[in-house]
Amino acid sequence: MTVNTAYGLNMDVIEEKFAWKKEQAQGREESLFAVFEQDLSEQEKQLLQFLYAYMPLHDLADYDGAFFLNHIRQVLQVQADMPWGARIPDEIFVNYVLPYRVNNENIDHSRSVIYEELAERVQHLSMTDAILETNYWCHERATYIGTDIRTVSPLTIMRTALGRCGEQSTLTVTALRSIGIPARQCYTPRWAHCDSNHAWVEAWADGEWHFLGACEPEPVLDEGWFRLPAKRAMLVHTRVFADYNGPEEVTTTHPWYTEINLLAHYADVKTIHIHVTDEAGKPVVAEVQFQLYNSAEFYPLTSLMTDDQGHASLTTGYGDLFIHAYTSSVWGTAFLNTNTSSELTLVLKRYNIPVYAEHTTTNTSPTVVREEWKMTPPVAPVIDSGAKVDESTAHQHIQRIKAGTAIRTAFEHTFIDQEQARQYAEEWQLPTDRLWNILQTAKGNGEEIAAFLGECTLAELALGLRLLESLRPKDLTDTFRPVLHDHLQGVISLDEASHIYSSDWDQYVLCPRVHFEMLTPYRNYFADQWNTEQQHAFRSDPMLLATVLEQEIAVNNHIDRYTGMATPAAAHQLGVTDSVSRDIAFVAAARSLGIAARLEPLNAIPQYQLQGTWHSVQWKQEQSTFVEDSVLASATGQIQFVRASDDVEVVAEYQHNFTVAIFENGIYRTLDIPYGEKEVYQQPYNVLAGNYRLTTGTRLEDGSVLGTFTYFNVQPDQQIEVELVFRTEQQQIPVLLETLPEPLQHHIYSLQPNDEKEDRKEGYILAWLEPEREPTKHLLRELAELRAELEIWAGDIHLLIADEQEYGAVILDPLPAQSQIAIDSNYQFLEQWSDCLTSLGGDQLPVVIVVDTQHRVRYCLQGYKLGTGKELLRIVNGMNIDIHQEKN
Structure with missing residues (x-):
């Protein structure tokens, strides 16, 4: 060696x-x-x-x-x-300082830019203080916002001052590495107790790893709002782009990267053992997925291959998992309660569910098999206040947070404003509202977008605006003039035969966005690949284009952790990529030639439009090893969801409480019906023929889930009706405190505006917020989403913040009309509640309390929990029922 x-x-x-x-x-x-x-x-x-x-x-x-x-x-x-450079061990340096990427973000020159800003600030500090200072700098540059799954680069986060947790942690890891401090991004792929996930950061200082919340500074390390929720995690991992020989447990060993298990840093853990056999009891070498219910689907936290004895083991938490094991021809599943069991033997079979037997002949009555189950997360930890800091340090920290927010706010005020947009619209003869929507969305990239339009001719401006409107909001923040000009000129140069303006033209020809790849120039590149005669042939029969690309792009799905990241022209030039990037390249090449193309919405299959009809591309090299996956890859049928006869008015929302998945190559793949779609009973869904599993779940207050699997089959050209069955459990609204002390009653009364000094009929919601923190932003978003439902309730919503400077971070307009902001200076009022509610034993915000008309406390939540909005709606509606029953 x-x-x-x-x-x-x-x-x-x-x-x-x-x-x-x-x-x-x-x-x-x-x-x-x-x-x-x-x-x-x-x-x-x-x-x-x-x-x-x-x-x-x-x-x-x-x-x-x-x-x-x-x-x-x-x-x-x-x-x-x-x-500290010389003190960092070699293996730490090459794995956690040297790498140029953190996860799946777009790569840029951020390390050198950040170093210039940050180095002098930390040069004379200890490693620990340098880490803390770096996070204060990150807070000055970005705060949380929920966005789509594409991970933008650190410079884009700095340009917009916004990012989701995966992007904030990418920025923070990049910033730490830029000054030579080892850092890694940590993920809980999915929470067990609520429907979300989270990413944060670990940094290495003088021989030890410490955690911190990205762009959310604390005065000390090993603190963050996620500290207590992480105790309920079933896996926390990080990824190393190398063969790893460090001390942590390896969850996934891959020739090109390694995933390591960090859960023991955060939660109580145990090791579970899975034994996989065939029906004769012989060991099977299979892939084992350790799945967790989240967002109404079963998500694989990690996958492991069994050894030659059919064994795989994982260190995980004390909650339920769903184990799914498969090979190229057999598969099997089982639930595992890690509280009571440490071992599971899973027998793999060729035909594992009865739905694969005979099917009924009637179109609307498919043979279905239902299976009820319950998933339970690790128990909630005892709430505590975490690390203690002295009063001086705490005060200084608060001032640093305020100063950082002011710096970021001042930067945001440099973005193009509405008056500038109006002037541009007047100059370019464009609709003001449409242009302002684009420039406002672009945030710190607004000047670049405006410069692009300014470089268009008068004849090009209207089409240029349509090009911008075809993009996703995130695209407007990191797409630059060369890219936009390539796509604008590319469609303008199309000959008359292909330059057809239809309702689909903007979406499927003009738009450069295909999936979640980074936008780059590709139209001129693809137009130069083939002569005029070839291009005409491709337009007449787009499958000819697919055949050419299949010959020119080899597919290898065993290298990259994330698929679909290669940009179209670069993938074609390299000549080898993953199958999703190949599909994206086909769509991009087709649009470059004026052929309407897309990735089909539910299954992401590449399609082209010919004579007004969508046709799926059939790649010769991709054949399923499971013959029952579908009769023909191109065969389709329809699913019509219907309300169950015993439905108790549960609102069906896709990826909130139900999903549907097709069985492919031994596993279930969730269909990409739009997230949160509610009008699911109104229309049939065109789907591939094959075997399906419908998952419905009801998340209970303790985080557990009552769920149902419904298995069914869709035959070619068949439309079937499938009931959405939601299991429910009567949840009583407890009385947590019978009599609220007089001082607290008076204080609630004092929160009322002067012209409303009377008790409302239906109670109060009080929420203490930290507007700069991600949990508060989630809560406010949920309240806004439930605005109509909460406005039916005749109660008040009091949003309490610690300082007037935080007013601007809580925008009332999208919130329920009865929402009001109040100041609780240094949370003195909240401290009084701690004396009477034992659940307030720590300082985890937000704190949400519901008080009924008799001044009884009916609900109290401290800390992070996605889905709080729906819990509040359930509580206040239940209080209404209580009031009605008491009156009668």
Whole structure:
């Protein structure tokens, strides 16, 4: 074994993997590998080979060798310049400082930009204080917002001052690494007790890992609002782009990356053992998915291959899991309660559910099999206040938070405002409201978007605006002029035969967005690939284009952790990519030639439109090994959801309380019906023929779930009706406190506006908020989503904040009309509640309390819990029933 003495790298393994990657990347050999012809030190050469060896294919497609060499040289320079650089162990350095990406974000030059801003601030601090200071800097640059799943780059987060938790943690890890501090992004892939997930950061200081909330500073390390919820997690992991030999448990070993298990840092854990056999009792080498109910589907927290004895083990928490094991021909599932069991034997069968037997002949009465189940999460921990800090430190921290918010707010005030948008609209003769919507959404990228329009001719402006309107909101924040001009000029240059303006044209020809890839120029690239005669042939029969692309792009789905990330032109140029990126490249190439194309909404199958009809692309190289997956890959039927006869007026919401999944290659894949869709009884859904599992679930207050599986089959050209059956459990509304003390009654009364100094008929919701924190933002969003339902309730909603400076962070307009903001200076009023409610033993915000008309406390929640809005609606509606019963 050849070992680099500087970093302990196994160069035999690295050189072997590097050679394989180089062979795959022959389509971009000059761009990627000419850099090795430069005068490199042995250190630079080995680190560059290390990066290439474990690099995902999409990075080989989208970036050049010069980028990676510059990155290495910058990292080495920072290591030499920062006082802690020499103290970082080799294995920590190569895994948690050197990597150029954190997760699946778009890559940019953020490390050098952030270093210039941050280095002097931390140069003379200890590692611990430098980590804390870096998080204060991150707070100055970004706050939380819920967005789509595409992870933007750190510079985009800084440009918009907004990001979801995965993006905030990407920024924070990048910032720490930019100053040479080891850092990693930690994920709980899905919470067990509520329908969401979360990402945060761990940073290494003087030999130990510590956690922190990204862009949410605390005065000390190992604190954050997620600290208590993490005690209920079933898995917390991080990803290393290398073969990993560190101390943590490895959950997934992959040739190109490793996932390691960090759950023991946060929660009580135990090891469970899965034994997989065939029907004869012989061990089976199979993939085992450890699944968790979340957002009405069963999500694989992680997957492990069994050994030759059919065994796999996982360290997890004390809650329920759903175990799904499969091979290319057999599969099986079972529920496992880790509280009571540590072992499970799973027998895999070819035909595992009765629905695969004979089907009924009537179209609207499919053979169905129902299975009821209950999933229970780990128990809620005892609430505590966490680490104590002295009064001076706490006061200084509060001032730092206020100062950081002011810095970020001042930056946001530099964005294009409505008056500037009006002036631009007048100059360009464009509708003011449409232009303002675009520029407002672009935030810190508004000037770039305006510059693009300013460079359009008068004849191009209307189409340019339509191009911008075809994009997703996030696209407007990180798409620049060269990209926009390529797509605008690309559609303008289409010949008259293909330049057809229809209702679908903007969405399926003009729009450059296909899936969740980064937007790049590709129209001119694809238009240059084929001559006029070939392009006409492709328009007449788009399957000819698919056939050509299938020959020119090899598919390898065993390299990249995330699919669909390669940009279209780069994937084609490289000549090898994952199947989703290949599908995206087809759609992009088709649109570049004026062919309406898309990824079909429910299954993401590439489709083209011919004579007004959508046709699915059939790739020859992709055939299912499970013959029962579908009769024909192109065969379709319809599902019509119907309300169950015993329904108790449960509102069906997709990925809130139900999903439907098709069985493919041994596992169930959830259909991409729009998130939150409620009008599900109104229309049939066109689906592939095959076997399906409908999952319905009702999340109870303790986080457990009452659920049902409904198995059924869709035959080609068949429309079937499937009942949505929701199990419910009568949940009493408890009385947590019989008599509210007089001072607290008086204080609630004092919160009323002067012209409303009388008790409302139906009670009060009081919510103490931290507007800068993600949990509060979730709560406010949920209240806004339930505005109509809560306005029916004749009670007041008092939103209490600690300081007048936080007013601007709570916008009342989308909230229920009875919502009011009040000041509880330093949460002094909240402290009085702690004396009478034992559940308020800590300082986890938000705190939500419901008081009825008799001044009894009926609900109290402290800390993070997604779904609080619906719980509040249930409580206040139940109080109405109580009032009616008491009157009678």
